[in-house]
Amino acid sequence: MPSTDANPTARHLPIRKDWLAATQEAALEPERPIIDPHHHLWDRPGNRYLLHDLLEDLGSGHNIRATVFLECREMYRADGPPELRSLGETQFVAGVAAMSESGKYGPARACQGIIGNIDFRVGNRAKGILEQHIILSGGRFRGIRNGATWHPDPRLRVFTSGAGEGLYRDRAWREGFAALAPLNLSFEAWMFHSQLGDLIDLARAFPETKICLNHIGGALAVGPYADKRDEVFAEWRTQIQKLGQFPNVYIKLGGLGMPSLMGFEMGQQSSAPSSEQLAAAWRPYLDVCIEAFGPDRSMFESNFPVDKGMCSYANLWNAFKRIAEAYSQDEKNALFHNTALKFYRLW
Numbered sequence: 001m002p003s004t005d006a007n008p009t010a011r012h013l014p015i016r017k018d019w020l021a022a023t024q025e026a027a028l029e030p031e032r033p034i035i036d037p038h039h040h041l042w043d044r045p046g047n048r049y050l051l052h053d054l055l056e057d058l059g060s061g062h063n064i065r066a067t068v069f070l071e072c073r074e075m076y077r078a079d080g081p082p083e084l085r086s087l088g089e090t091q092f093v094a095g096v097a098a099m100s101e102s103g104k105y106g107p108a109r110a111c112q113g114i115i116g117n118i119d120f121r122v123g124n125r126a127k128g129i130l131e132q133h134i135i136l137s138g139g140r141f142r143g144i145r146n147g148a149t150w151h152p153d154p155r156l157r158v159f160t161s162g163a164g165e166g167l168y169r170d171r172a173w174r175e176g177f178a179a180l181a182p183l184n185l186s187f188e189a190w191m192f193h194s195q196l197g198d199l200i201d202l203a204r205a206f207p208e209t210k211i212c213l214n215h216i217g218g219a220l221a222v223g224p225y226a227d228k229r230d231e232v233f234a235e236w237r238t239q240i241q242k243l244g245q246f247p248n249v250y251i252k253l254g255g256l257g258m259p260s261l262m263g264f265e266m267g268q269q270s271s272a273p274s275s276e277q278l279a280a281a282w283r284p285y286l287d288v289c290i291e292a293f294g295p296d297r298s299m300f301e302s303n304f305p306v307d308k309g310m311c312s313y314a315n316l317w318n319a320f321k322r323i324a325e326a327y328s329q330d331e332k333n334a335l336f337h338n339t340a341l342k343f344y345r346l347w
Helices: 017-021 051-058 087-101 120-136 154-159 171-177 193-205 229-243 275-293 313-323 329-344
Strands: 033-039 042-044 047-049 063-070 109-116 141-147 186-190 211-213 249-253 298-300
Touching (some): 047 051, 063 087, 120 171, 193 211
Parallel strands (some): 063 109, 109 141, 211 249, 249 298
Antiparallel strands (some): 042 047
């Protein structure tokens, strides 16, 4: 049986390396080029995921050419003005990227793109702060993520961003957001499916700003949405179809390994799920996204180490490859590599 530490009500499942290794598969289509456009690095009590941990996953047999780091409030500066403390994260990740670029750690270029965080509610001061991130990143900085997850139900409070309701509609926040496009920077949106109307409004108001919706838009299946998967799916699909009509909006295909949000319980099995099992569970959601956005605005993501609590890196990418079997070679190239290459301007 799986470890009793795998608490289904915890924010993230713990990583159980022996459990994952027992069912890890050989990579399908091992030559296919992949850019992983979404992972984190952190050093937290009992939960460390730094360069060597990432390299262990990148070495699982898939042809990972490059990765993009997503902000996770790590290595912030301990002092100084609060609005500048997130510069520490960008500086930290730029150092990791420089280590990878030395070639000492293999051919994959880790953290070739960096997505950081500032609170756009600083308004017109955002431009100067963004410029500091660009300098500290050594030219790798590509944009900002502000999580907006909010819900009135207290059962979901642990998963909320702390920003309150309607962050993406806030006037001061939008003043700061407006600094992105002139600097050729993009925005990463993270929210629950019940909030996607706010992103539709944002995309309409800022058509010149590239936006990428993380984790397929947070289709919840827990708390007030437990036992309402079909109802949520229908509501979520309608909003995804609306978002897909905006050419400045892209979508990341992943994040489904977060059982405490998405409700999939494969992390509780006696053995880690196979790629076939993952593909069967995730395909209905990812097919909707690809149909709405097209392969040229869709990209598979690992969301590691968060999703590592449910599946191995090898099996996750195998699942994506199984889901993409019906697509043409050009479409596969977009989904696994070219869309991320274009969106993040990696070479």
